[in-house]
Amino acid sequence: MTTRHHRRRLTTVFVAVLACAGLGTGVAGADAGFNRGTPGADGAGDSYYPQDGNGGYDVADYNLAINYTPATKQLIGTQRISARATQSLSSFDLDFSGLTVDSIDVDGRHAAFTRTGDHELVITPSRVLRRGEVFNARIQYHGVPEPISDPLLGDNGWQYSASGGAFAAGEPKSASTWYPVNDTPLDKATFHLAVTVPDEWGVIANGRERGTTKTANGTTHFWAEDTPAVPYMTTVAIEKWQFERSRLANGTPVVSAYAPGTPDATKTAEAKLPEILDFLSSKFGPYPVDAAGGIFLAEPIGFSLETLSRPIYSGRAGNVGTIVHENAHQWYGDTVAVDKWKDVCLNECFASYAQWLWSEAKDGKDLNARYLSQVATASDNFWSGKLYDMGPGNEFTAVYAKGPLALHALRNTIGEKAFDFVLKTWPALHRNGNASLPEFQAYAEKISHQNLKGFFDAWFYGNTKPAPAYLYPGTLKPTA
Ligand SMILES: [Zn+2]
Numbered sequence: 394m395t396t397r398h399h400r401r402r403l404t405t406v407f408v409a410v411l412a413c414a415g416l417g418t419g420v421a422g423a424d425a426g427f428n429r430g431t432p433g434a435d436g437a438g439d440s441y442y443p444q445d446g447n448g449g450y451d452v453a454d455y456n457l458a459i460n461y462t463p464a465t466k467q468l469i470g471t472q473r474i475s476a477r478a479t480q481s482l483s484s485f486d487l488d489f490s491g492l493t494v495d496s497i498d499v500d501g502r503h504a505a506f507t508r509t510g511d512h513e514l515v516i517t518p519s520r521v522l523r524r525g526e527v528f529n530a531r532i533q534y535h536g537v538p539e540p541i542s543d544p545l546l547g548d549n550g551w552q553y554s555a556s557g558g559a560f561a562a563g564e565p566k567s568a569s570t571w572y573p574v575n576d577t578p579l580d581k582a583t584f585h586l587a588v589t590v591p592d593e594w595g596v597i598a599n600g601r602e603r604g605t606t607k608t609a610n611g612t613t614h615f616w617a618e619d620t621p622a623v624p625y626m627t628t629v630a631i632e633k634w635q636f637e638r639s640r641l642a643n644g645t646p647v648v649s650a651y652a653p654g655t656p657d658a659t660k661t662a663e664a665k666l667p668e669i670l671d672f673l674s675s676k677f678g679p680y681p682v683d684a685a686g687g688i689f690l691a692e693p694i695g696f697s698l699e700t701l702s703r704p705i706y707s708g709r710a711g712n713v714g715t716i717v718h719e720n721a722h723q724w725y726g727d728t729v730a731v732d733k734w735k736d737v738c739l740n741e742c743f744a745s746y747a748q749w750l751w752s753e754a755k756d757g758k759d760l761n762a763r764y765l766s767q768v769a770t771a772s773d774n775f776w777s778g779k780l781y782d783m784g785p786g787n788e789f790t791a792v793y794a795k796g797p798l799a800l801h802a803l804r805n806t807i808g809e810k811a812f813d814f815v816l817k818t819w820p821a822l823h824r825n826g827n828a829s830l831p832e833f834q835a836y837a838e839k840i841s842h843q844n845l846k847g848f849f850d851a852w853f854y855g856n857t858k859p860a861p862a863y864l865y866p867g868t869l870k871p872t873a
Contacts, residue, residue: 430521433485435513437577441734441785444510445566446577447486450476453527454582457572460589460610461631463557468492469535472572475527482522488569488576489514490550492536499530512569512576532573540570545789547695554692556653558594560630562698562705565734565788568624578730579827581621588629589613595634597650599627599701601684618701620682621825623730626701630688641667646684648703652691659711663687669717669751673724676750678817681728681824687716696789699744701727714748721747724820732829735782738853739830741789742780742796743816749797764801765872767794768864776858781830799852802859805867806848807841815840 433449436442456473470492478485490512497504499518507515514532522528538551541563549563550570561571568574575582588596591611600618607613618627634650637660641647649663666685674680684702689711697706697715699722706715725747726740752758778791780799804812815837819828822836834849848866851859858864865871 430481430483430523432515433480433482435486435510435515437575437579439577439733440782441788442565444513445488446580447488447513447575449480449482449485450478450522450528450575452476452575452580452582454585455572455574455627456585458587458589458613459571459629461559463559463591463594463631466537466553466559467535468538468551468571470533470572472530472532472534474530474532474573476530476575478522478524478526478528481524482518484515484517485522487514487516487530487532487573488512488566489532489534489573490541490569491539492534492571494573495533495535497530497532500528504530514573534573538571541566545695545786552692552694554632554652554690556632556691558630558632558652560632560688560690560692560705561628562694562696562700564625564696564698566625568627571629574624576624578623578625578734579732581623581730581825583620584618584622584627586616586618586629587613588616588631590631593633594631595636595650596629596631597634597636597648597686597688597703598629599684599703601646602648618684620684620701620728622701623727626699626727626730628688628698628700628703628705630690630705632690637663639667641670641680641685643680645680645682646686648684648686649689650686651689652708654691655689655708656711659689659706662711662713662716663689665713666716666720669713669720672751672754673717673721673747676747676813676816677721677724678821680723681820682723685720687719699723699726699740714751717748717751718744728825729820729823730827732827732832734785734788736829737783737788738780738792738796738799739828739833741792742800745793746797746800749801760801761869764798764869767798769872771858773858777856779856780853782854802852802863802866802869803837803845803848805869806845806863807837807843808867811837811841 436444437446454475458471460469497506502519505517540548540550540552543549550567551561553559561567566576569576586598589610596614598616603615603617605612605614632652637649639647670680682702686703688705691708693709694707697710699719704719721744725743753760778795838845848863851863
């Protein structure tokens with residue numbers, strides 16, 4: 394877990410280290426004698442995507458300026474990364490796909506770089522970065538971004554709209570298609586964005602609006618996400634938007650953007666957002682993000698995504714159920730991100746169950762009846778779907794249908810009171826951090842005073858139909 398408090402404390406300590414380091418400047422071999430540094434790891438160690446993310450540093454902030462020309466699809470970018478070295482670094486990697494890197498400097502000095510593998514940008518600063526040192530890297534680049542194609546989801550990352558606009562969305566990765574990044578859920582950072590586009594285009598991104606300025610190339614739009622974000626949760630979308638702006642009762646700014654041609658039914662659904670966030674807060678604790686809203690594309694892409702503070706919706710998904718789901722992720726998925734991708738049920742099982750909870754509270758749905766009818770008709774194929782360690786490429790399958798059944802069975806196993814308490818307190822426990830499914834099991838056991846090994850083995854770690862004791866706990870009884 395990387396909290397801002399932790400970072401601030403360390404920064405103070407390292408000012409002193411830097412001052413001492415300054416005395417050695419100009420002494421040949423001083424670095425070699427003191428600490429040579431070693432290359433940062435080229436991956437963050439995910440069991441499915443070992444090359445994604447990197448080791449040796451921790452990003453605090455991305456400050457990205459891009460100039461985008463819809464007519465030519467040319468993107469010109471300057472990325473400024475503030476990070477802290479977690480080891481003495483002779484070189485470090487960023488993840489970056491496709492685009493041409495023009496120049497890099499680190500702390501104002503020219504840095505050498507190479508590109509290796511699928512997406513490694515290897516940067517060698519002019520001097521060793523000492524462990525604990527805060528450093529700033531600036532990367533200038535340009536080109537025509539291209540998405541990553543995914544067999545299940547379609548395109549991920551930077552994508553083009555039929556209108557001539559563009560947008561960024563994708564999971565497990567998206568960011569490296571449009572900016573250099575430490576592309577791992579384990580490194581959350583704040584995200585500041587300045588996007589220059591021709592005057593007729595609008596821009597929406599994560600977080601809060603910070604105004605616009607006129608430039609020679611059009612208009613620059615500023616956005617600031619000050620809630621730490623996992624890179625895939627960042628987005629930008631360029632379109633001839635219709636904006637709706639309001640505030641939640643506590644003053645949190647709401648900005649929603651609709652592509653031309655968005656159906657009225659979508660806008661009616663999004664108008665429920667304050668009620669949806671109130672409802673989700675009643676279940677999951679206070680809303681953990683500093684802004685809210687939605688980005689409603691015209692493109693009928695294969696998914697909608699819980700981009701931080703402002704989910705991005707496929708042109709065919711502007712309905713209340715999807716809005717509930719993506720906003721539930723602000724608690725389950727965003728403020729608490731996965732530790733590893735095999736933990737993705739912590740995102741998807743819970744966001745899917747949030748839709749069950751909404752239908753129970755708002756539409757009077759009998760969730761026991763819903764559960765029992767799904768159990769009665771489920772195929773062997775359904776039960777073979779895994780909710781944990783399902784393998785790369787299978788993250789977004791069983792979690793949506795089997796996931797809410799598992800959580801409804803858990804509710805009946807530990808009882809309403811313990812279940813409500815667990816759901817409502819877990820996000821704050823891991824706020825702005827990461828967590829694993831086994832950690833969630835341990836927390837549910839602690840709160841319920843029950844050993845849930847058999848239950849979690851049957852529902853979450855297994856891939857066969859749970860035994861009757863786990864299938865029909867509490868008030869759940871098989872239909873005759
Ligand atoms: Zn989801």
